[in-house]
Amino acid sequence: MKTVFVVGAGPAGLYGANKFAQAGHQVVLFNRDIKPGGLAEYGIYPVKEKMKSGLRKQFAKILSQPNLDYVGHVPVGSGDAVTLDWLRELSPAALVCAVGAQGTKKLGLAGEESRGVYSAKDFVYHYNLLPPFSSQDFSTGKRVAIVGMGNVMVDIARWLLIDDPDRKTEEVIVVARRGPFEAKFDHKEFDHIEMFLDRKAFEDELARVKENVESVGQDLSQLGAATFPVLAKPAQETPGPRLRFSFLTSPQAIHTDAGGRIDRLTLTENRLVAREGGTSAKTTDRTRELEVDTMIFAIGDVVDPDFGLPHASGAYVTNSDGADPKRAAYEVFDPKTGKVAAGDYVVGWARKASEGLVGIARFDAEQGAAHILKYLEAAPEKPSATPAEILAQIEKLGIEPVTKDDLARLGRAEEQQARERGLPSFKFADDGTMLAAIAEEKSKAGQPNLVEK
Numbered sequence: 001m002k003t004v005f006v007v008g009a010g011p012a013g014l015y016g017a018n019k020f021a022q023a024g025h026q027v028v029l030f031n032r033d034i035k036p037g038g039l040a041e042y043g044i045y046p047v048k049e050k051m052k053s054g055l056r057k058q059f060a061k062i063l064s065q066p067n068l069d070y071v072g073h074v075p076v077g078s079g080d081a082v083t084l085d086w087l088r089e090l091s092p093a094a095l096v097c098a099v100g101a102q103g104t105k106k107l108g109l110a111g112e113e114s115r116g117v118y119s120a121k122d123f124v125y126h127y128n129l130l131p132p133f134s135s136q137d138f139s140t141g142k143r144v145a146i147v148g149m150g151n152v153m154v155d156i157a158r159w160l161l162i163d164d165p166d167r168k169t170e171e172v173i174v175v176a177r178r179g180p181f182e183a184k185f186d187h188k189e190f191d192h193i194e195m196f197l198d199r200k201a202f203e204d205e206l207a208r209v210k211e212n213v214e215s216v217g218q219d220l221s222q223l224g225a226a227t228f229p230v231l232a233k234p235a236q237e238t239p240g241p242r243l244r245f246s247f248l249t250s251p252q253a254i255h256t257d258a259g260g261r262i263d264r265l266t267l268t269e270n271r272l273v274a275r276e277g278g279t280s281a282k283t284t285d286r287t288r289e290l291e292v293d294t295m296i297f298a299i300g301d302v303v304d305p306d307f308g309l310p311h312a313s314g315a316y317v318t319n320s321d322g323a324d325p326k327r328a329a330y331e332v333f334d335p336k337t338g339k340v341a342a343g344d345y346v347v348g349w350a351r352k353a354s355e356g357l358v359g360i361a362r363f364d365a366e367q368g369a370a371h372i373l374k375y376l377e378a379a380p381e382k383p384s385a386t387p388a389e390i391l392a393q394i395e396k397l398g399i400e401p402v403t404k405d406d407l408a409r410l411g412r413a414e415e416q417q418a419r420e421r422g423l424p425s426f427k428f429a430d431d432g433t434m435l436a437a438i439a440e441e442k443s444k445a446g447q448p449n450l451v452e453k
Helices: 011-022 049-063 084-088 120-127 151-163 199-215 220-226 358-378 387-396 404-421 431-444
Strands: 003-007 026-030 068-071 094-097 117-119 143-147 171-175 242-246 249-256 262-275 278-290 294-297 331-334 339-346
Touching: 003 011, 003 084, 011 026, 011 049, 011 068, 011 094, 011 358, 026 387, 049 068, 068 387, 068 404, 084 094, 094 358, 117 120, 120 151, 120 294, 143 151, 151 171, 171 249, 199 220, 199 242, 199 262, 249 278, 262 294, 339 358, 404 431
Parallel strands: 003 026, 003 094, 026 068, 094 339, 117 294, 143 171, 143 294, 171 242
Antiparallel strands: 249 262, 262 278, 331 339
16 A cells, blocks of 8 residues: 545546545645635536535545545745645655646736626635635726636526626626637526527627638527537527627736726737637727726636746646657656656646546546556555644644534534525635634534644
């Protein structure tokens, strides 16, 4: 039996850790957040209770294995008390990074740090109650521009148009770099917001881009079957807030009001051009103005450059010249030394940012785990820190780690809150409250808190 450290307890980390534990290795799973699940817990749309419940049960079963230890509430990164080098000093046989794509992807425009300008990932974390995003300012106004045309855009629009308790939104404008045939959202997801589509404005927008779209061989009469089935339904009066699209446009400049909040966007008009296998968008010198008070980038994700792994072009660097290309794709490579970082691996979105959903992350992690298990067969035996020793070392850093037993206590506290409030589920929105709930459950059981703050 060898010791494997897995950093990150989202779907990739959990399913990967499961494979190592099932193979008989000692697994220590480190997580930045108190609760496991990652995007399965804090990225799936809030009302999808059945999906979330099913995943939580799967994750609980994985965590129940006796040779798998959970160490939550422990951020890992070059600027944190726990770094990758700190973990390596504890001598794991393999260090598997499954931290997802936690960097912020924007467009490099001046004004992107203005009030009212957010990345989709952070905004989704906010309304899904992930600390500390849950308590940060993600205020929205009446006119919201969402840059991007995928499922994340649909989720955010759905929140703004339907489920946001503040419901300030009067208009959501989807800013799309390419044309209507290049929409990437699922039809069944768009069904949730199609009733808000301003059909007159949509028809006007199609008329505006018609000549360009048809010049690349796209037939607007087929748009309903291709990407917007709502067009086959009778047009109805838009109830309340409106959903609009601005095709073939890209943000060029962000303008702010006297208080420093975004109040206007300059959009560059694009031209759709044919290319082998599809289309691409080319910028023109034409611009137009769009008045908005909120802007959300939903254009994918990049890895966190401050995590501590070599990175380039928004991704961690993996081995491109390994004898086994499939295994090499998971091996961390250091361009400075020109060598593979022996025993260091990346899986899931940490390996390939924003690639697929939970099922894809699981598949990638399990594929990576299979290659890592082969590495472990030949890896030299060495004494690794035990889970108890790891917890003790972390506590010395002034960090209050959360264990599997603590997760059970937190689960009981949240279940009680759900019952009292008549909700299908409930989760605390800040770390302090979660830690206090764990401490209270310990107190009920007559158990002392091991960490004094």
